[in-house]
Amino acid sequence: MDEDTEAAASPFSMPDPPRDGRHRVTQLADRLREQILQAELKPGDRLPSEVGLAEAHSVSRTVVREAIAILRSEGRLDVRRGVGAFVCEPNAIAAPFADLSLERISSVIELIELRIGVESQAASLAAARRSPEQLEAILAAHSEVGRCIRDGQSTRMTDYTLHLRIAEAAQNRRFPELMTLVKIGMVSSVPVTDRDRQNAPMPANENLQSEHAAIVNAILLSDSDKAATAMRTHLEGSLRRYKELLVNGVSG
Amino acid sequence: MDEDTEAAASPFSMPDPPRDGRHRVTQLADRLREQILQAELKPGDRLPSEVGLAEAHSVSRTVVREAIAILRSEGRLDVRRGVGAFVCEPNAIAAPFADLSLERISSVIELIELRIGVESQAASLAAARRSPEQLEAILAAHSEVGRCIRDGQSTRMTDYTLHLRIAEAAQNRRFPELMTLVKIGMVSSVPVTDRDRQNAPMPANENLQSEHAAIVNAILLSDSDKAATAMRTHLEGSLRRYKELLVNGVSG
């Protein structure tokens, strides 16, 4: 990735570099971001001055300024006029929901606690607002879950799809948006490639289909309160099972 | 260094404008972002050229470039060399909740519907789990809201802080994470530059303090159900006011 050894000192000989596929600004921003992420630049540290960075990376101050502007807009740098640019605390900018994982049961529990609030509300709204097409999609997804159960397959993906369909039926973009955000906390981020990378053991829920049926039925009947309650019951059941798993230990 | 002879059109008379409090780059980036969020610039539209934007906003091309670099890094603009900058499809933006806006009442309503589910759950958990320190922080934030009301200031920021403190007291990272995600949907991303640009009229809630008090009190008493109900009542009241605003028209 490093081939630009020559400097070409002539004044206007090479304003545009040998096309590396990306902009110098993006490159520099990525490099600086990497340095921050790798803790080469620790929070509180002051970056070299703009001219210093320009010389160090063999770019103009314009490029440095644009790169710094990007990192500043990301909340990674705090630039003070006349002083310099300082690395911000990472927790102030950490991407939300970036550390979702099925591996850590505590993470799954945290997520379910959030989903109880979100999805019971989504189910309530879905019962009141779902279009006929959305109702069909929900019923289809429900059937898919049943098929997976009968076939002995994992219900993780189909279960997520059903919950997503319900969120979509709430007629509010925020709900499906949030579902996509928490998706990797419900289905394995790793596509279960080959060896069964057993994630969190996912305590089998024998009542899964009946609990889902209660939710779907309430939405079918446009009963908002019942839909919310059924969703809450469903998720609280999952929450309880995962908590038991946490107490009893994963090995058992 | 006498250059203030006329300061009108001399070449280097006024590189730095009268301090507007914030950077021109940030201002311009916010204005362009707002235009995109408000659909003044629809997906697929081409922005004016950099020199055109520079003239239109009375800034240098340097400022325009830095602002565009920020929006590009946010995934809102697709810049093609020799062609121009185009507004991206909003769903193409990596970060969900990227199109939150106080300007569009429909966006505020959508957000509140989500918050009803999330924050009532957060209040419930907060009532059960809050530490003494977190309780103090909630009480302090509650007092701050009251101070803003008495001083006639906007309660937007302090209100957000109170809700954030409650989310933090839920002892579940997901809740404050989600709150930071929806922050710009609760407080204006553009700090109310100066005149006009009145944001969403934010229907004043005369019962704000008493509704907050009910929530805070329930958390104080560790009454989970009451906390959840109070939060739900509080947000449903806001939802109702915004819906009325939407029906009656913004102009009034």
Added chain:
DNA sequence: CCATCATACTTGTCCGGCAAGTTGGTCGCG
């Protein structure tokens, strides 16, 4: 009608410069 080319326009980068804010040291004065 179509291929080709000239040209205008746009973005990417570089350069030098000035204004304004901050810091640290020096100097003068009590």
Added chain:
DNA sequence: CGCGACCAACTTGCCGGACAAGTATGATGG
């Protein structure tokens, strides 16, 4: 000697011009 005022250096914020390179469009010639 102590201390405040002042000044010089450094840094960021912004400006304007210039050139290289990519793209699009219309003119031109076959």
